Amino acid sequence: MAQIGAVHSWYLGVTLQLILAAILHQGFATVTAPPTPQTTTPPHTEPGKPETGNYVVKTSNGTVCLKASMGLQLNITFTSVSKNKTVQGVVNLKPNGTATSGSCDTDSATLRLQTSEVEKTNLTFIFVLNATSNKYHLNEVSLSAAWPDMKKPISARNSSLDYLRGTLGYSYRCRNEQTLDVSPDFSMNTYQLQVQPFGLKGDQFGAAEECQLDEDDMLIPIIVGAALAGLVLIVLLAYLIGRKRSHAGYQTI
Template identity: 40%
Template sequence: MDARLSLFGRFLFPLALLLLDGSVLFQTRALDVEVRDEDNMTCLYAKLMVNISIKYETQEDTYKTVAFMLPSALRYDGSTCGNETSGPMLAVEFGDEHSWVISFAEKADIYQGIITFTYNTNDAQLFPDAKRMGLVTVSANYPPEAVKLDTVYSCRSIETIESDNVVQEIWDVTLQAFLDQGAQSNIETVCDKDIVVTTTVISTMRITALAVTAAANTPTAPPTPEPPLPPLPTLVPVEPPATGSYSLSDHSVTCLLATLGLQLNISQKVPLIINFNPNTTVASGSCGSQVSVLTLTDDRCKVDFVFAVKNTTIERFSLTEVNITVIESKNATLNAANRSLDYWDATVGSSYMCRKEETLAVTPGYKLNIFDLKVQPFDVKDNQYATAQECLLDDDAVLIPIVVGAALAALIVMIVVAYVIGRRKSYAGYQTL
């Protein structure tokens, strides 16, 4: 039957008509999919964001990494609600024989999916210098743990799935298979990362209570725990971070440039201020005509900067999304994300520059301090920055008239107030003759 299509979110892409066993409602950039059977009953609902990173060997016996988000042009021909022997399956195909498939199976009162990702190194656009040609398939369980039937799996944090040379980052997930009568459940199974703070607090309370009880009743010492990761630094750096230069390439052509000093400021739980070291920071991500992603990773800290082109008459871009991940310990990860930002606005084809320190408020407990910024996420030519559009903080020619104008306005208001007061006093002095 004909597929019904709907678009959600901030980015609009061309519509297409699909012919499937059932119908599919979908969005690209973020998957937002309902797979339906011939009776128009939903058997699988999946909404999620996916980043894929692939490490491959080149003809020069070196290794490169290509990273991308799922493109806008997707095919869903293999999606099905299954039958008596197999469960529902969402099959996404794109490009030159690449596919991303998640199939589900149930057992007793739980269900779980398996992601099977196949990529083709014959694709000269993604793998222009691959040494080994052909199809490569990797698979992994998702969700990481089985989910109870009649519940929705939810995870706003980034979950990382590694299979051989492929790393998949999945977040903003709302997922349910085997829907009862086609209706999505109102009961959630939340991923561990989303409740890590609560779990850590509860675990600490339990450990404290056990320690007090043990001290009161028995001298027996608790078992020695595994050595933890070294603690994250808690001292506030006196100096601002060093400035680093980063770039991304598409088919050996530079497609994104960024120069900045990056400082992470966390006020949640124990306050942390962490400087990114340009000598150890690794840049990755992807370039696109509408969306570009720059990921900076330093040790246990990672920040994703997502740039998007605005839907306006004159094409402009801005920083619309930031994701922060900090591995605090073996069992605790700090996450913060904001997908409705509007920073660093400039015309497509130009760069954005701000020499003064800027503070980006991601969430109430997470901020980024940016120093000596210059960035161009689209239309980079000859590995060079285009003419920069400067931030207001740098533009003294704008700030000085504003300050002077404000001072003059205040002076005029004071004169008017003094005049009115003086007039009232003069009237009060007259007597009738």
């Protein structure tokens, strides 16, 4: 029984180590946060999670060639007219007030989002496809914004990005919030994102390839569940072995 107790104690220690390792792994598996802008006033209060919008690009014959579903939150650093200071504006893109356009080629696909509300914003995504590997990714994002409190319009562009990587015929999905850095003055937070710029069949997403953040969220319950199941099994075996030895002590000689 002492040997069984030792095994039990050893397994408890290993189980706790596995659970702790899973939690620490989740803590480190985060998307790189955007660089802290040099501001002279605290950032504005964030407006909460954005509404999820559905955006579609079609070819000239009406075939859907790009589909995206996501909530978008824009983080832009600019000079405020009212405060005469540099501030960070945080604005949610509202699907109902956003016009969608774009185009699709063999190895590139473009999604343009334009708002006609007070915070006028033009946002463009360009995806590219590697014909050799059949892999695609978000290669370029450009922004132009003219908000009422801006001292002058803001523009940003980055054509060397490597975000939202997926496989031809599959969609890329990330339910967790992630931050995409575009420039020192502009980044985006995405929520409940699913996008497929190539290989659509009809108007439905292909099978989803999950982002690392989502995979880590699924990994922790699996590790914890497996550890607890193993613990229950050890306890049950210890009980059965102890019960068997106890009965053996009363056998007739």
